[in-house]
Amino acid sequence: MLNQYHYQQEGMGSGEMTNCRKIAVANQKGGVGKTTTTLNLGAALAKAGRKVLVIDGDPQGSLTAWLGFNGAVGGREIGRVLSGMIPFSEAIRETNEDNLWAVPTNHAIVQVEQSLTVSENWERLLKRKMEQSPLSYDYILFDCPAAFSSLLTNYLTASDEVIIPVQTEIMALNSTVKFLEKLAQIRRDLNPSLKICGILPVMYDGRTRHSHEILKKMREAPNLKQYVFSSVIRKNVRLTEAPSRFIPILKASPSSYGSIDYLRLAAELIAQEPGGKPKAENLLKEVPASKLVDDEKILAGVELETEEEEISAELPAMRGIDE
Ligand SMILES: Nc1ncnc2c1ncn2[C@@H]1O[C@H](COP(=O)(O)OP(=O)(O)O)[C@@H](O)[C@H]1O
Numbered sequence: 248m249l250n251q252y253h254y255q256q257e258g259m260g261s262g263e264m265t266n267c268r269k270i271a272v273a274n275q276k277g278g279v280g281k282t283t284t285t286l287n288l289g290a291a292l293a294k295a296g297r298k299v300l301v302i303d304g305d306p307q308g309s310l311t312a313w314l315g316f317n318g319a320v321g322g323r324e325i326g327r328v329l330s331g332m333i334p335f336s337e338a339i340r341e342t343n344e345d346n347l348w349a350v351p352t353n354h355a356i357v358q359v360e361q362s363l364t365v366s367e368n369w370e371r372l373l374k375r376k377m378e379q380s381p382l383s384y385d386y387i388l389f390d391c392p393a394a395f396s397s398l399l400t401n402y403l404t405a406s407d408e409v410i411i412p413v414q415t416e417i418m419a420l421n422s423t424v425k426f427l428e429k430l431a432q433i434r435r436d437l438n439p440s441l442k443i444c445g446i447l448p449v450m451y452d453g454r455t456r457h458s459h460e461i462l463k464k465m466r467e468a469p470n471l472k473q474y475v476f477s478s479v480i481r482k483n484v485r486l487t488e489a490p491s492r493f494i495p496i497l498k499a500s501p502s503s504y505g506s507i508d509y510l511r512l513a514a515e516l517i518a519q520e521p522g523g524k525p526k527a528e529n530l531l532k533e534v535p536a537s538k539l540v541d542d543e544k545i546l547a548g549v550e551l552e553t554e555e556e557e558i559s560a561e562l563p564a565m566r567g568i569d570e
């Protein structure tokens with residue numbers, strides 16, 4: 248892929264937004280790793296020195312909970328921006344991670360969502376609010392809701408690019424094609440410059456023939472292949488555990504496959520920046536090549552090391568703590 252990509256050079260209405268990549272992490276399906284990708288990709292880009300803002304665009308508030316903001320949002324959240332009560336910049340909160348900021352959500356967003364469509368030009372509301380605020384981030388990532396709603400339309404209209412996490416299973420492939428059609432509609436009606444940043448294979452299970460086959464299909468399908476990232480996110484139990492600790496995987500379990508795979512994805516995005524290739528290589532220089540996903544092996548159908556092996560490899564150290 249990546250031949251589709253053109254780095255954002257033109258201004259977005261505010262001088263400081265130039266070169267800021269606004270990326271919606273979206274898929275019409277729930278439970279496919281949108282929130283996991285938003286947070287961990289955001290944290291990996293932040294580790295690489297990029298200034299990153301993550302926006303919890305999903306009324307379910309998983310990203311807000313993950314960042315530990317639950318119950319303490321204090322009126323500074325995305326719903327109050329959309330309802331015109333505060334400027335966008337006022338909703339931005341610091342997180343515990345360097346270079347990472349967040350806009351949380353709370354339950355009030357549900358009412359905002361219901362009343363959104365009565366205002367004129369509601370599809371561009373968030374885009375306008377963001378343009379009115381002085382922002383200086385390198386990346387803004389929107390954690391999108393699963394349903395095709397007025398909120399999702401707003402995030403896709405405010406974005407320049409979309410990352411679509413797709414599980415490596417057959418049903419997911421079919422719905423991805425439908426989702427691409429929806430994006431084409433948004434591009435036609437509302438946001439002609441919206442690009443597919445990439446389709447991200449997630450929850451890849453190196454032990455199963457099914458995962459191999461689906462990934463191979465994704466990489467070969469004429470209507471998908473130009474979009475599929477080189478990076479693959481493996482199934483990794485550490486990604487499931489990290490939210491309960493309110494920290495990104497890079498901090499919770501830095502040597503896990505979850506960390507390595509999201510770091511590689513961040514490197515893939517950074518390599519697309521002008522002069523970004525050496526920086527991307529630098530980001531991965533401490534990762535042993537044997538721990539990176541081996542695309543050749545995947546395409547050849549070779550079984551890969553499993554997360555169980557990885558966990559058992561770490562068990563002695565864990566036992567050491569218990570003793
Ligand atoms: N690569 C992965 N390996 C294992 N579990 C994952 C992975 N990615 C996500 N998960 C888990 O799958 C569930 C759904 O992920 P989530 O990011 O919340 O999806 P979405 O935001 O699309 O609804 C969560 O429990 C999450 O911890």
Ligand SMILES: [Mg+2]
Nearest residue numbers: 281282305309
């Ligand atoms: Mg989510």
